[in-house]
Amino acid sequence: MLKPIITGTQVAYYIVCQRKLWLFSKNISMEHTSELVEIGKLIHENSYQRKRKEINLEGIKIDILDAKTGVIHEVKKSKSLEESHLWQIKYYIYYFKNIGIEVEGIIDYPKLRRRERITLSDADILKLNDTLSKVEKINNQSFPPPVINKPYCKKCSYYELCYC
Numbered sequence: 477m478l479k480p481i482i483t484g485t486q487v488a489y490y491i492v493c494q495r496k497l498w499l500f501s502k503n504i505s506m507e508h509t510s511e512l513v514e515i516g517k518l519i520h521e522n523s524y525q526r527k528r529k530e531i532n533l534e535g536i537k538i539d540i541l542d543a544k545t546g547v548i549h550e551v552k553k554s555k556s557l558e559e560s561h562l563w564q565i566k567y568y569i570y571y572f573k574n575i576g577i578e579v580e581g582i583i584d585y586p587k588l589r590r591r592e593r594i595t596l597s598d599a600d601i602l603k604l605n606d607t608l609s610k611v612e613k614i615n616n617q618s619f620p621p622p623v624i625n626k627p628y629c630k631k632c633s634y635y636e637l638c639y640c
């Protein structure tokens with residue numbers, strides 16, 4: 477069953493760090509303090525500008541929807557946290573499928589001059605159903621999940637909040 481209030485960013489954060497998901501879902505934002513986030517936004521704003529058609533449906537924010545080919549694109553800075561990129565775009569394909577629209581996905585890495593085509597299998601749908609239930613459960617917790625102590629914590633916008 478589709479839960480449209482869960483965003484692609486929340487699905488991605490669930491994969492990266494459940495604490496990050498919880499902080500983000502509670503509207504605790506420290507994005508402006510991270511230089512890496514600023515660089516990511518610049519790449520985002522300057523890449524593929526001619527093709528850019530950002531759409532926002534019930535909180536589902538997609539970088540580019542090519543209506544002619546039925547392909548949605550997500551633009552990413554690097555392949556670190558690739559698993560989260562993968563599930564974010566699979567969730568968008570899942571979302572469209574649930575409203576009766578068949579699409580494919582492409583993840584663009586403009587800095588690396590790479591792109592990857594993404595599809596959605598029946599097993600992916602089962603995994604996403606489970607993920608969405610877990611995201612909802614974490615969002616409803618009154619306390620944050622624990623700090624995860626991963627190398628990428630140092631690049632996270634919540635680093636100071638978690639470790640100081």
Ligand code: SF4
Nearest residue numbers: 493496624629632638
């Ligand atoms: S700093 Fe680490 S533990 Fe804290 S929210 Fe970010 S990824 Fe999670």
